Amino acid sequence: xxxxxxxxxxxxxxxxxxxxxxxxxxxxxxxxxxxxxxxxxxxxxxxxxxxxxxxxxxxxxxxxxxxx
Numbered sequence: 001x002x003x004x005x006x007x008x009x010x011x012x013x014x015x016x017x018x019x020x021x022x023x024x025x026x027x028x029x030x031x032x033x034x035x036x037x038x039x040x041x042x043x044x045x046x047x048x049x050x051x052x053x054x055x056x057x058x059x060x061x062x063x064x065x066x067x068x
Contacts, residue, residue, distance in 0.1 A: 007035035 025031035
């Protein structure tokens with residue numbers, strides 16, 4: 001699932017948790033639980049409030065100039 005991939009990539013790209021002897025925490029249940037808690041904490045603080053973006057608010061595309 002997407003959340004499994006998210007914490008696994010996060011664990012692979014960061015140093016292992018203190019006291020862990022493996023190369024990284026990509027498959028580490030402790031890392032997964034810590035990642036989950038960080039996501040829940042951020043959600044409770046409103047840092048990840050979803051919002052719908054408007055297509056009309058996008059900047060205009062640069063005009064394509066054709067050779068005459």
